[in-house]
Amino acid sequence: MQTARDKIRELRALHDDGLLSLQEFDRRKNAILDAEYSPLGGSAAPGASASPIQIRQGTELGLMAGQEIGPQNRRYRLERLIGLGGMGQVWQATDLATQEELGHSAQVALKILPPQLTQSATHTKLLIEEATQARRLSHENIVRIYEWAQDPATASYFIIMECLDGQDLDAWLAHSGPATPEQVQTLLRPVAHALDYAWDKYKLVHRDIKPGNVFLTQKGEVKLLDFGIASRARNAGSSLGMQTPNAGTTGYRAPEAGASQRQPSPKLDVYAVAVMIYQLLEGRLPFDENRSAQFLPSAPAALNEMQWQVLQRGFAFAQDQRPESVTALLDALLGASGPSEEELAAQAAERLARERQREQEQRREQAVRAEQAKAEELKRQAELAERRKAEAQAAALEKVKLDQQRRELERQQRLDAEQAAKERKARLREQLLARREADALKARQAQEEQQRKAAQLKAEAAYRAEQERHRKEQAARNAAELAALMPTPGSPVADASGVLRDRFLDGTGVGPDLVLIPTGRFQMGSSEHERAVAIRAGSQKSWLDRETPQHWVGIEYPFALGRFPVTVGQWRQFARATGWESMSDTDWASPGFKQGDEHPVVGVSWNDVQKYLAWLSEKTGQLYRLPSETEWEYACRAGTHTAFSFGDDISTEMANYDGNFTYNNGAKGEFRHGTTKVDAFQPNPWGLFDMHGNVWEWTQDVVHDNYEGAPGDGSAWERGGDAARRVLRGGSWLYQPRYLRSALRNGYSAVLANDIVGFRVARKLA
Helix, strand or coil: CCCHHHHHHHHHHHHHCCCCCHHHHHHHHHHHHHHHHCCCCCCCCCCCCCCCCCCCCCCCCCCCCCCEECCCCCCEEEEEEEEEECCEEEEEEEECCHHHHCCCCCEEEEEECCHHHCCCHHHHHHHHHHHHHHHCCCCCCECCEEEEEECCCCCCEEEEEECCCEEEHHHHHHHHCCCCHHHHHHHHHHHHHHHHHHHHHHCCCCCCCCHHHEEEECCCCEEECCCCHHHHHHHHCCCCCCCCCCCCCCCCCCHHHHCCCCCCCCHHHHHHHHHHHHHHHHCCCCCCCCCCCCCCCCCCCCCCHHHHHHHHHHCCCCHHHCCCCHHHHHHHHHHCCCCCHHHHHHHHHHHHHHHHHHHHHHHHHHHHHHHHHHHHHHHHHHHHHHHHHHHHHHHHHHHHHHHHHHHHHHHHHHHHHHHHHHHHHHHHHHHHHHHHHHHHHHHHHHHHHHHHHHHHHHHHHHHHHHHHHHHHHHHHHHHHHHHHHCCCCCCCCCCCCCEECCECCCCCCECCCEEEECCEEEEECCCHHHHHHHHHCCCCHHHHHHHCCCEEEEECCCEEEECCCCEHHHHHHHHHHHCCCCCCCCCCCCCCCCCCCCCECCCCCHHHHHHHHHHHHHHHCCCEECCCHHHHHHHHHCCCCCCECCECCCCCCCCCCCCCCCCCCCCCCCCCCCCCCCCCCCCCCCCCCCCCCCCEEEEEEEECCCCCCCCCCCCCCCCCCEEEEEEEECCCCCCCHHHHCCCCCEEEECCCCCCCEECCCEEECC
């Protein structure tokens, strides 16, 4: 192990090479000395018990609060030490640049691995592969992995993760004491869901399930930590130097974990969770690190006999005796929570006795009811005879009364009929007079309508003649403007669908499809109403401030814009022709998800794009460039004023984004985990595809905090601002829908590439 003197000597070498400032050298040197000579450092007395993490000035890696680590273009400021152990250090940190721009919170957690775990290049590669694979896991019960990086000053690798507030299950158990079976189900069901998702989606096994890797947030969420990363790091740091892909933590490690297996089984995690269940119920582990196949711990008091048998199968020595998954284990425990066979037999006998007693009572009640019914029937018959007699007398009186009423009614009807006949004759005379007046009025109106139609036909004929003359003049002006924009004989023009293609001068191909963009004016930025909706969808105010103030911009020159983002096939033609090679960690030809020639190219930096534009201009003899930020938003909106070019709502049938999230009360949809073909969705009103989602798109402008001082003529804004970064627009497949709005602005380092960033070209016309 390195001594404090060795560490300071290495820091002195970094300072002499210009990699550390004098101030940074002094801070790290003091931190190393604090760690070496502090009572909590390496000089603690043997056998002293480990205490919880204390506030200290520094750590053995020479790191301390307030220090910045990471590459020059990905810096993080350490805020406080969260965890410390054999796996290294976990710090809460503030993201100072790149990762905040790509969509997550400015507060992140950094897992900084100790140098001894990454001294071997093979072990380092395995750790990076694990971190990259864990980054693809998108589940509500798995902590989100954003990225990995290396600090050039300490050569330490670190992993950037979602920052959580709360405590792990170890701390919960120490504070709350043994759990009930119901609490076990509540705490471990989310873990089971996360493990099922990882296995069903990617055939991944955690391999290091333990209470320290189950985190309970202050919001009541359960998060699974270190998905395979801790296990891989522990193997990399093994003193034997052997790869044991299924190893876990002592006490939770399944007996077969040390053996080499081609594919880890989910039953490794079943074993570890069964041990955790025992620990949660009893407050201790069931086995020591040298478990034998014959040893059996005592049954937990909270479980019945059937549940204890289920739990024993969970941590069975032979893996073929365990349930297939953690979900199956929890379901079996829940199903076995009922009474025993003896209790069931006693309950059945008691139910039978109650049934017999109930039958006897029912027979007695039926006899009583039969006697009562007989007496009531006799009484009813007597009452019926009396009622019939009274009804006969009433019917005779009613008949006399009805005869009198009928004769009076007939007399009144005769009088009414005579009066109605007189009134009908009077109405007929009135209707005849009214009809004659109506016919005269109708004749006058028909004559007036005929005269009005004649005048209208004459006016319409004059209007059509004027419109025809105007169309002919406009067609002549358009022809003259197009001839002025394309003066060279044989220059390409737009086809019948409005698409322009430039042929290569050497006849080897054609340039990207272009769409002619008309001149006009529009309001750039977002309205107050749109920003309010975006905040309800989870946007941060600091992001929305970039879209202000909303202002008018005039595009007084026509230009052409790529119909699609530049595709993999088009970039491959450039790479082969020029011998271009990527300097990025992201492989454009194999970015980690399936792509074809019709998918948008990713993994190219802003500087790489400039090389492509110079090559394309040379091949076609035309001036190609990136669109300005203003031109991009003008073309994206295509005359609309809503959050998206197709309205204020969005779904995954309209664009490619993370459908696990919604915008403006929309419905959830599909998360495709990669790019789609550039023509997979409908174009905007001006015929442009993929302006929302799929990949972020580079523009020419440098990053500014807002629109104060922005040009109003559509040109690129390249003065002032952060010259090291360039503006991105449009959102991507990995992002939530709020990032796909027409007005949203993002920024990224011009020298970096990523698997979510591409571009489209613009072409000068005059």
